[in-house]
Amino acid sequence: MESEVKFGIRSKIVLGYIIIIACLLASVVLLNHQIKSLQKERNFIINHDSDVHDLTNRIERDILDMETGQRGYVISGDTSYLDPYNKAEDSWGKDYERLNELLKNNPNQQKKLQDIRSTIEHWITTISVPINQLKKDNRTAEIKKFYIAGTGQKDMDSIRDQFDQFRSTERALTQKRATQLDNKNTIITIGLFGILLLICLISIVMASTISRSIVRTIKDVTRVISKIASSKGDLTERINVKTNDEMKELGSATNALLAHIEKREWIQSNIAAILTKYQGISSINTLGEIFLSEITKMTEASFGAFYVREENDEFVKKAAFADSIDDIGRDRFYLGQGLIGQIAKEKRIMTFKEIPRDYHVISTGLGDVQPKGILITPVLFENEVIAVIELASLTEFSMLHQELVSQIVETFGLTVNSIMGRMEIVRLLNESRSMTEELQAQSEELQTQSEELQTQTEESQMQAEELLTINEQLEERTKEAEAKSKELERVKKELEEKADQLLLNSNYKSEFLANMSHELRTPLNSILILSEMLAENGNQDLSEEEVEFARVIHSSGEDLLSLINDILDLSKIEAGKLDVHYGEINMSEVPEQLERTFSPIAKKKNLDFKINKSANVEDVFYTDEKRFQQILKNLLSNAFKFTEEGSVSLNIKKIEDDVLTQEMQMTSSNWLAISVTDTGIGIPKNKQNLIFESFQQADGAMVRKYGGTGLGLSICKEFAKLLGGEIFLKSEVGEGSTFTIIIPSLSEGFSKEREANMAFNEVASTISTVNKERVGADKTIEQDTEALHESKGDTVFKSKNILIVDDDYRNIYALKTTLEKRGMNITVAHDGVECLDILKDNQEIDLILMDIMMPNMDGYETMSRIRTMKTLTNLPIIALTAKAMKHDKEKCLQAGASDYISKPLNLDQLFSVLRVWLVK
Template sequence: MQGAWATMIEAQNSAVDDLVHTILEISRVIRAVANGDLSQSVPFDVAGRPVKGDLIRVGRAVNTMVDQLRSFAAEVTRVAKEVGIEGKLGGQARVKGVSGTWKDLTENVNQLAGNLTSQVRNIALVTTAVAKGDLSQKITVDARGEILELKDTINTMVDQLRSFAAEVTRVAKEVGIEGKLGGQAKVPGVAGTWKDLTENVNQLAGNLTSQVRAIAEVSTAVTKGDLTRSITVEAEGEVLALKDNINQMIKNLKETTEKNMEQDWLKTNLARFSAMMQGQKNLSAVSRLIMSELTPLVSAQHGAFYTVNVEENRLDLIASYAYNKSATVPTSFEFGEGIVGQCALEKKPISLGTVPDDYIRIASGLGYAGPANILVLPVLFEGDVLAVIELASFQSFNSIHRVFLDQLMVSVGVVLNIIGASMRTEELLQELQNSNGELETQAKELEEKATLLEIKNQEVEMASLSLEEKAEQLAMISKYKSEFLANMSHELRTPLNSLLIMAKLLAENRESNLNSKQVQFANTIYASGRDLLNLINEILDLSKVEAGKMGIVASDTKVTELVDYVVRDFRAISQQKDIVFAIKTADDLPESLFTDGQRLQQVLKNLLSNAFKFTEKGAITLEAYRYQGSRTVFQAEALRESAVVVAFTVRDTGIGIADNKQRLIFEAFQQVDATTSRKYGGTGLGLTISREISRLLGGEIHLRSIEGKGSEFTLYMPQIYVGQEIEDEGGQGRVARLGDAVDIEPEGDFENNDAIMFSGQKVLVVDDDVRNIFAISSVLENHKLNVLFAESGGAAIEILEENDDIAVALMDIMMPNMDGYETTQAIRRMERYKGLPIIALTAKAMKGDREKSLEAGLSDYITKPVDTTALLHMVKRWLKTHASEAVS
């Protein structure tokens, strides 16, 4: 067809095609929606031609529906994903422009999401609280169906947990805090794990209850003194350790208690026996008492008590317990006879274990049997056996019984000894009572003698008072004597000093203006002065000996040198008197003696001097040897105890000594010939001084003499001096010691160089006696010394102030107004004369004078009469010392 029909048909076909195409697209989109594909949409053109009319409206409506469905699906999916997958509660679907069913559907979805959110959050809140231990929360949100079942299940679980916790807490509090044992947790309706847990808690409480109750039960029993119990409940771990410790503690307590009970038993019974035996005086009674108390105490059934019969040296039965007399069993035993005798012999207990049936029988009214154990014990006191106790028992003696018996035997020994002593005392008392008559008679005699003795005592007391007065008088006399001797020494030595010096100067005849007879006169004067000086020295020595103040300075003294030195002075005398002088020294002499060599020389010189004095012809012998005889001949303890004794014998052929005068010659001022016509001179002090010095040295002098034939004096000396130190080490001893420290050159003439050294040196002589000044000045000036002199201390100080070149000062001590000590102290205060050598030149030669001089500031000390050679040597030495100090 053509034309309009064709156009119309074409238009109609086109319209049909557009309609079909659009409907198909709409159908496709709807099918896609039905299949859940919300991504499709209806196109608005067909083959490039836009759809118009109602089709486009239908298409747009379909597309709008699809868009709303897609938006709804997206929101629902989002909410479902957030709530169901991501767990984000509270989400809501928001679909714009939705209405109708889709709106209802959206609201329903939102209601679903809201319900789930509130339910889940409520469940989460409750479970979180449960997890944190809060069992007070419950799910309260409205729910249905399975959510409701879940709600009920959780709420039921919370209720059961709360009930379980309350029960467990109750049980734990009762058991652990309140100490209520036996509690059990009761949780109704619990099952599964909670049931197991409840049962475990109940088992725990039950175990603790049984264990603690068992421990408490045993502990209570122990506190009540029942130590037989022990904890037997089963336990593990620390409870097991506690159980073992408590059981061990109970065991230790039981052992300690048993030991304490044994000790209490031991001490109680020992004290009981001691009290029981105290005061017993009868041996039979105390032995019976011991048997009756001791035998049953130690569970013995037989006992016997044997005491020692000292006179017959055997053991006799004196008491017994349940003892059966038998002809075959003796009641006495010798020491070593049978077990009883053997026990006494060995002084040790004897125990018999397995005893034969026929050995001994313990009988009663119903029968008899042999013992199982026999114990035999000795009773000792200070090692002596006093008794033996025998015990027999049906059972063995335990250790505490043995200890008790051992200790009891000591107490029994003491009691038996006391009883024995008491019996002896009673015997002695009887004897004393028998002798009371004699004693009363003697008492009367003693009373009479006591009266006489009292009278004698009064007489003795009066005599004692008289002796005390005399002792005081003697002390005063001794003091006056010492003062007199000191003054006499000074007064005699002062003029003697100038006499000796002037006589020696004249005898030296340096200017050769004296003839030989005048020189002989001078020598005679000098010799007489020396004799007078020796006499003064002897008197002073005697006074020191009598006062006990002669000092001893002990040192090693060679015997040969001592002998040589002593005999040196007597060679010339022997030649003058034409007497043979022999010296004998034994080979076995010790090399040296430890003694005061100076004092020993003095004694030997005195003995030799006497020998030469009283011997006109014949021979004199000095013999030194080791004494080999008995020590009993000596009175001196030092000689009796000395290992080596040395003897010095001086033997002469002189006039001898009569027997009746041999003791007398050792007394002071006594001589063999004391008549006015006596031939031999002397003071009679030499032997007295020698005897006293020998005593001070620990020795003795023995004398043998025949009148007209000669004498033999023997000095015995210990090799080692052991005498006591003299008080203050005073007197000559101390002077000698100080003298040892002074380096004085040997005596001898001065050489030309000495005179050269003295030349021009100034010496100040201070003395109130012009005679001494003249004599000393003469000696010093003869040796080229320039002498200044002063007659007082004040004058000496003035001279020193005017002369600053004085080298040495010689100072007298006893001067008027200002003595030598005060003068020296004043000089020492002068700056330029602090080191001036000042020599004490004094007649004060008593004990302590040298020390007093040195303490006063004097440099040295020499006594009058002065040995001019010694004085010159001393001046020389101090000049050297002063010169060297001046140079330094």
């Protein structure tokens, strides 16, 4: 039976501490008394002995000053030598009296001091005064007799000896007092250890008594938790606590946590399972059937229907689960029509428990059964209903089933819209192809008629008599040609409209990739930061295996980030939105840079790596250095990746003028040919064009053996086009490959004519590649990168007040943990409104880290409002965004940001930017 009186752990521990503190206070009082006594004796030794030695030395120094001054006066006759003599004569007596007073408790030392005084006075009266008087009378011969007799020297030697004996005795007394003080200190130390031992014994007894009552309950809780942990993920075990203290609360909280984790794991595993089922599907009907099949299993539903929105707000049934042979139920409905139409209009999920009798029955082998629960949910994309799902069950839908459906449809709308978009693109492409063929046929017919007209014109010149007839025919032909021309113009206009629509779809795709970049980079940001912090193992509380797990997570996250960037680069290239910045490249530095980057890889794989640059290559070359370097690194990375033995070489040479074509010479007079040659696996002839396509490799075995996504060569090809060049491949299976890129030196980019031609080619290629872009966006993302390392020891971060504005708790946790380790004080706001409220009440903020994509008020509007506040116009604001499209940085700076960093965050870059703005 549980105790009615609650005696908590805190009360138990506080009681023990009170007893220990009482013992400590008693010992402190006793120890303080002893320490004061020792302090008094120590002060006496220091002050008394120091004064005695100081006065003794001063008296002796005065006598020596008198002797020295007298000798100077006797030798030179200059009375100025008597100044120190007279000064010392006045002062030694005063010091003597003070010294004698200090020794009043030591008669023996006073006796020695009196002897010293007698000797000094004897020297003054018998030697010093008479000699001074003889010098004044200029009786040099008598002075000489005094010095020959040596009486004065004997007195001075006697004074020195007496002072030495006096000081020796005083030092012995000082040593004796110090020894006595050490003995007392030893006694106090022993007593102190005795007191501490007594307190320790009392503490041990109290701790044992109190802990016994605590540990007994903790062992019960630990036993149950260990049982749960050893059951391979079984979360059904619950903790039963009998004590009436905090352990009972711990057990209850743990049980609630287990129930929550069990529910969350069930939801997440089912979401992951259903997501994998409809990957790669290109038909909306197939998608609906697969989705209904899976969702009905998870929710224990017995019937399901899937409706898709078409023109005029009409929803058409595309799939059903367990539909009866009579196909009972609606095939279509309009927005707002009936209960299901009203739910679609209001954009909310609804469940029903009281089912009308005339509702669709559920058929089984034995008969028809009335459902007990109905669930209807709209599927949204960009806040618009694009589909509706209806489920019916023999039992009522639980809150867990409703939450599962709610979370699944949050992302299902994106899939439905993507598949419908693909189907629409395929339809448009087929229409475009059909119209192009029709236009070509009409053009051929018109050309044939034109040739016939030319023939008839020639015959008219030879046969004047048939001129009138031919002219009439010519007029008819002309009218037909004009009609054909008008038809051709109409078809051309329709084709241009289709091309514009495809370009618009491409823009939608680019915006979609930007949004997906934000959604992927936001959780990826916290994964990278936290995994890096775990890998550093600052508290040394992780095993080597756990640290390695953290490194693998961090490396995988960087692979994901690298491929996201590659996909965005491809999207920007094909949409014509990738900026190219031409500038000077020092070609003499390129071999050294590549040597430093790839030599470790060559050494690790035991490959021969050589870089050759011809002497005729000019040192200064004009192109986009970033894209140029990326091409070379991608080609070399591929070469090392597919070469197991042998060598990899890079050759840079200038193309001679006599080899350049007229078109190449019009573009530039300086062309380079850069070749990357390896002795790797080689590429079959029939696959050499395929490898330059996005997400393609020579065959599936390469993916399995070497990994990768096939983006590298596609990016190289597109970058080469952007820089005005081309890329070529020469390869034999089993003998290796040579990739050669030719590129011009362009100091100011392309000419207007060449840019116009490129723009035309881009429009033409967009139609053929837009479907590939859609498919490519669903591929697996993977690429090698290096780990980030955070610099430590900066004092500029200490005690700085940082405001983090972000709606994602994962980013908040990662940033807050990282910055607090540098000594910064962190305040958190979850949207722009909360940020403004904090700034009104807190004027001590040193810097703001501002996320852009937030609910209620986004980062752009928040920064603009902050800049209107008079006291905050100069407050540093660092914009953090996971969107990576063109002009994002300019938009942030225009809104009021001081600087801009893209997610996932590079910690070195983050702290570098923070250091700059915090110093300012």
